[in-house]
Amino acid sequence: xxxxxxxxxxxxxxxxxxxxxxxxxxxxxxxAEDLVQTALTKLYLRWGRAREPLAYTRRVLVSTHxxxxxxxxxxxxxxxxxxxxxxxxxxxxxxxxxxELRRLLGELSPQERAVxxxxxxxxxxxxxxxxxxxxPVGTVKSTTARAxxxxxxxxLR
Amino acid sequence: MxxxxxxxRASLRAGEGERLDVDTVVAHARAAxxxxxxxxxxxxxxxxxxxxxxxVITGIQLSRDDHKTTGAGGPxxxxxxxxxxxxxxxxxxxxxxxxxxxxxxxxxxxVCVYHxxxxxxxxxxxxxxxxxxxxxxxxxxxxxxxxxCPQFLTQITVALIPVTPSGPAPTVxxxxxxxxxxxxxxxxxxxxxxxxxxxxxxxxxxxxxxAAPGHTKNHGPGPS
Numbered sequence: 001x002x003x004x005x006x007x008x009x010x011x012x013x014x015x016x017x018x019x020x021x022x023x024x025x026x027x028x029x030x031x032a033e034d035l036v037q038t039a040l041t042k043l044y045l046r047w048g049r050a051r052e053p054l055a056y057t058r059r060v061l062v063s064t065h066x067x068x069x070x071x072x073x074x075x076x077x078x079x080x081x082x083x084x085x086x087x088x089x090x091x092x093x094x095x096x097x098x099x100e101l102r103r104l105l106g107e108l109s110p111q112e113r114a115v116x117x118x119x120x121x122x123x124x125x126x127x128x129x130x131x132x133x134x135x136p137v138g139t140v141k142s143t144t145a146r147a148x149x150x151x152x153x154x155x156l157r
Numbered sequence: 158m159x160x161x162x163x164x165x166r167a168s169l170r171a172g173e174g175e176r177l178d179v180d181t182v183v184a185h186a187r188a189a190x191x192x193x194x195x196x197x198x199x200x201x202x203x204x205x206x207x208x209x210x211x212x213v214i215t216g217i218q219l220s221r222d223d224h225k226t227t228g229a230g231g232p233x234x235x236x237x238x239x240x241x242x243x244x245x246x247x248x249x250x251x252x253x254x255x256x257x258x259x260x261x262x263x264x265x266x267x268v269c270v271y272h273x274x275x276x277x278x279x280x281x282x283x284x285x286x287x288x289x290x291x292x293x294x295x296x297x298x299x300x301x302x303x304x305x306c307p308q309f310l311t312q313i314t315v316a317l318i319p320v321t322p323s324g325p326a327p328t329v330x331x332x333x334x335x336x337x338x339x340x341x342x343x344x345x346x347x348x349x350x351x352x353x354x355x356x357x358x359x360x361x362x363x364x365x366x367x368a369a370p371g372h373t374k375n376h377g378p379g380p381s
Contacts, residue, residue, distance in 0.1 A: 016296060019176075040186060105169075
C-alpha cells in the first residue's frame with residue numbers, strides 16, 4: 001500500500017468513534033469489532049480512491065450491519081430459549097435512564113438504530129445520514145421520529 | 158419522566174473510549190488484500206488455462222480438417238475440389254499437339270457447363286471416376302490433317318479444370334456438338350461423346366457424376 005502511514009493515522013484518529021458506533025449498532029462488543037474490522041479492511045483496499053474516508057467507512061459500517069441483520073437461510077437464527085442467562089448481579093441490572101435507553105436502543109430495527117447512531121452519536125445532519133444509509137431525507141426524518149418515540153425521548157423543538 | 162435529546166446523546170457516548178489496535182487492523186487488511194490478489198490470480202489463471210485448452214482443441218480440429226482437405230491419401234480418398242468455375246465460358250484454346258489433355262496424376266475434375274457463354278451448371282468429378290475420364294480423354298485419337306465436322310453447334314461449352322496434388326492444371330475446353338473438339342492449348346481431341354456424358358452428368362460405363370455443392374439444377378437427357 002502506497003500510503004499506509006496515512007491509513008494508520010486515520011485509524012488512530014477515528015478508530016475509537018467507529019468502534020463505539022459499531023457497539024451501539026450491534027449491541028455486542030465482539031460483533032462490533034468484527035464490523036469495524038470489515039469496514040476498515042474495505043477502506044484499506046480502497047485507500048487513495050475513497051474521497052471522504054470517514055464518510056465511506058461510516059457508510060460501509062451501517063450497510064454491512066443492516067445487511068448482516070437481515071434474516072438469511074444460511075445465517076444466524078433466533079431461538080426461543082437463550083443459551084446463556086446473565087447472573088442476577090444487582091450491579092449489572094439497568095437502573096437509570098442511560099441503561100434504559102441502551103436497552104430500548106437494542107429493541108429498535110437495524111435501520112432505526114443506524115439512524116439514531118448516525119444522527120445523535122456521530123452528529124450527522126439528516127442529509128448526511130440519508131447519504132450514509134442511501135435513503136431519502138424524508139425517510140431519515142420519519143425513521144428518526146419513530147425511533148425517538150420508541151425510545152420515549154422528548155425532542156426539543 | 159422521558160429523557161431529553163441531550164440525555165440521549167450522553168447515553169450514546171457513555172462507555173466510549175476503547176481504542177482500536179491499529180496493528181491488528183492493518184494486519185487483517187493486508188491479509189484480505191493478499192487473499193483478494195490470490196483469488197484474482199487464480200481466476201485469471203483459470204481463464205487463461207481454459208482459453209489455452211480451447212485453443213489447443215480448436216487447433217487440433219483445424220489441423221484434422223486441413224488434413225482431410227489436402228491429403229490425397231490412399232486410393233479410396235476423394236479430395237475436395239477447391240477450384241471454382243469462371244463466370245463466363247473460357248475461350249477455346251487451339252493446340253494441335255499429340256500430348257495428353259489431362260495430367261496423369263489428376264485427382265479430381267471440375268466440370269463447368271456454359272449455355273451461350275453463361276455458367277449454367279457445375280459438377281465435381283473425383284477419385285477413380287476422374288482418373289477414368291482423364292484416361293479416356295487422353296486415349297482418344299489425335300486429329301490428323303483437315304477433317305470436316307458437321308455444323309451441329311449447340312452453343313454449349315464445357316470447361317474441365319483438372320486438379321492434381323500440386324494444384325490446378327491447364328483448363329480443358331470443349332464444344333458439345335459437331336466433332337466435340339476439345340483442347341487444353343497444347344493438344345486437342347474430338348471428344349463429343351465424353352463431353353456429352355459429362356454435360357448430362359451420367360455415363361453408361363461410369364457412376365453418375367455427383368453434383369457439386371450449391372448446384373441442384375438437373376439437366377435433361379442431353380443436348381438437343
